[in-house]
Amino acid sequence: MSRLPLSFLFLSVLLFLLLDGTLTDSLQEGMRDLHSHFSLSLYQSVSSGLNQTNLIVSPLSVALSLGLLQLGARGNTLAQLEETLGYNVQDPHVRDFLLFSGSSLNSSEGVKLLQTCSLLVHSSVLIQRDFLHSAASWFNVNVVQANLNQSPRRDRPERRHDEPWPLSGGSSSGELSGSGDPQPSDSPWWPSRVQMALVNTVSFRGTWQKQFVFTHTQNLPFLLSDGTTIKVPMMHQASDVRFGQFRAGSEQRYTVLELPYLGQSLSLQLVLPSDRRSPLGPLEEQLGPRHLWSWDAGLRRTRMDIFIPRFKMQNRFNLKTVLPVMGISDAFNPSTADFSRISEEGLYVSDAFHDVRIEVTEDGTKAAAATAMVLLKRSRAPVFKADRPFLFLLRHSKTGSILFMGRVMNPVDQSS
Structure with missing residues (x-):
């Protein structure tokens, strides 16, 4: 700098x-x-x-x-x-x-x-x-x-x-x-x-503005960076959220989903490479302030099926x-x-x-002791499915300040 x-x-x-x-x-x-x-x-x-x-x-x-x-x-x-x-x-x-x-x-x-x-x-x-x-x-x-x-x-x-x-x-x-x-x-x-x-x-x-329903959480596959697959508790909701598709560099395409917390003064932004085969590393290295500005300007309210894993780190x-x-x-x-x-x-x-x-859970505050296996109806709405490594940013809506920034490589790994 x-x-x-x-x-x-x-x-x-x-x-x-x-x-x-x-x-x-x-x-x-x-x-x-x-x-x-x-x-x-x-x-x-x-x-x-x-x-x-x-x-x-x-x-x-x-x-x-x-x-x-x-x-x-x-x-x-x-x-x-x-x-x-x-x-x-x-x-x-x-x-x-x-x-x-x-x-x-x-x-x-x-x-x-x-x-x-x-x-x-x-x-x-x-x-x-x-x-x-x-x-x-x-x-x-x-x-x-x-x-x-x-x-x-x-x-x-x-x-x-x-x-x-x-x-x-x-x-x-x-x-x-x-x-x-x-x-x-x-x-x-x-x-x-x-x-x-x-x-x-x-x-x-x-606490989420719209909480996930515990009974909709299922053990679903998550693709690790080494190519192996594990089962993780995957939360689900269908909701109107701010969503956008963006590009970093000439070939790196990625999507951003924004989930607001209660009161909407804070939100969690999830950043996911569009191509399942694309590693997370190049996207991490290329992100700059102009990309964050493009999210603020380019996210649009969209009805979506959302799947994100519980994680705690x-x-x-x-x-x-x-x-x-x-x-x-x-x-x-x-x-x-x-x-x-x-x-x-x-x-x-x-x-x-x-x-x-x-800690990110269904209600936003604590994990459930157990979850039920349910079948979810197919929907024609677009799907955001964080079933592979992704970035997250917790930001203050008014100032744009980044309180937390991180990545989830393995949602069930809680080692520090």
Whole structure:
């Protein structure tokens, strides 16, 4: 990503706003494009190293976390964060957009988004009061002082999926250390360089605008990427939905189906290659912001028979291996990081954890204990059948923000 084009785009948007007077709508459109660019870049950076596994990331959540780091950064560290995100969160209009994208979701009917962003700073560090004041106005942020150099406790039971990361004020369990090894007090960088960890967790549950009927769920074939077929619980409904057929590149044809959640402030977009023989990888690599724009403009309401599998997944990432590929490297380097707005004691980001999970079921909230086998009548309506690997994007209707983006390679594989 080039900083000049993104910076130029953002400055152009602001100039247009001043001249045109349509501040809110035009800024929203410009921010949507920048956020889409970041979201797809993040997803592609993560997916490139995970091959054929199920995958989910939360671009909005990561963007909010990096925005918190921006509040504390200076110099080239700040420049890299601006370059990757495409904006500076110190701008009040940018901040309003991001906070609205995040905070408005839990006020939506039938939607439950749980997100926390915790910045763990070593317990001996004196944190700048101005930074604490700025962080307090950020979205669901905790600044926690902890002993990040403590060795891991082997007797601690494994953390449950619904349990938050340990954020006790006096110490940390050591799970937040990238290597899992204790950091000796006489290490080369101590005490001139002190650890800081960014921990982000997010989960989502929503109720469909039109729920699937449990008794219509059947075990049907799903074609895996290696050519083998398995049986998976396939949900069904006949409904009026937004649907479209598109092209990525000269030969890659694909379809997009949009399923709204209750209240219609959020929707799940399913992206499926049209040709059953086409792998998902080339489509993942080619998607860009212009494709998302074409969906917004090109989806049309259509009566369809819809078949999609239940799926549930959770992923945990250390973004320390992902963000440098996207251009954020100084923040993780003890010699170059500049977070002097947080503290003058030489902080750098030692780890950046992202824990994300989602579940898609008949009612949108939980899986049924059992399903009945039924025969469905043949229909002349067009069919959308996600019976092979597909992409999904959970988006905010008003802002276009991507809350979650992922792929389903095997609906019954729940390994993280």
